[in-house]
Amino acid sequence: MRCPRCDDPVVIVEHHEIELDHCLSCAGVWFDGEELALLFAKAQIDIAPDLASILAEPALDDDTVERIGEAWRDCPRCGDRMDKVPVGDDEDTRVDRCDAGCGLWFDGGELRSMMRHLNDAADGALERAVAFVEEVFPVDDEPTEEPA
Ligand SMILES: [Zn+2]
Numbered sequence: 001m002r003c004p005r006c007d008d009p010v011v012i013v014e015h016h017e018i019e020l021d022h023c024l025s026c027a028g029v030w031f032d033g034e035e036l037a038l039l040f041a042k043a044q045i046d047i048a049p050d051l052a053s054i055l056a057e058p059a060l061d062d063d064t065v066e067r068i069g070e071a072w073r074d075c076p077r078c079g080d081r082m083d084k085v086p087v088g089d090d091e092d093t094r095v096d097r098c099d100a101g102c103g104l105w106f107d108g109g110e111l112r113s114m115m116r117h118l119n120d121a122a123d124g125a126l127e128r129a130v131a132f133v134e135e136v137f138p139v140d141d142e143p144t145e146e147p148a
């Protein structure tokens, strides 16, 4: 699979028996269909209702995406253009979602932003989830340097 953002090949990251596709160049993360729910289930974190509400958010319309200057990304599985889905009222976090149900793409740092946002909304009840995500993606905020 290639990164929908920079077209580099992604690597498979395995953590707690969950396999995720991770781009080392831009620090983005791809979740196939149910992997995100599986990740939280493995971490024994029950945030399914919050997550479901995010994934059910209506996508931004084309005009809004153009106005805020977001780049469209094509689904790395089926090649269709993905939807932009806002996470709550967090202006900086917009997840790419394949309308065909292939999965979700988080740009580098977006997954952590989403978790922090959910955690704030839940009055800190999701600290474990935040810690788990940061354990899986310790360098999520900064793209990994290419080895010389
Ligand atoms: Zn990339």
Ligand SMILES: [Zn+2]
Pocket: 075, 076, 077, 078, 079, 080, 098, 099, 100, 101, 102, 103
């Ligand atoms: Zn797709």
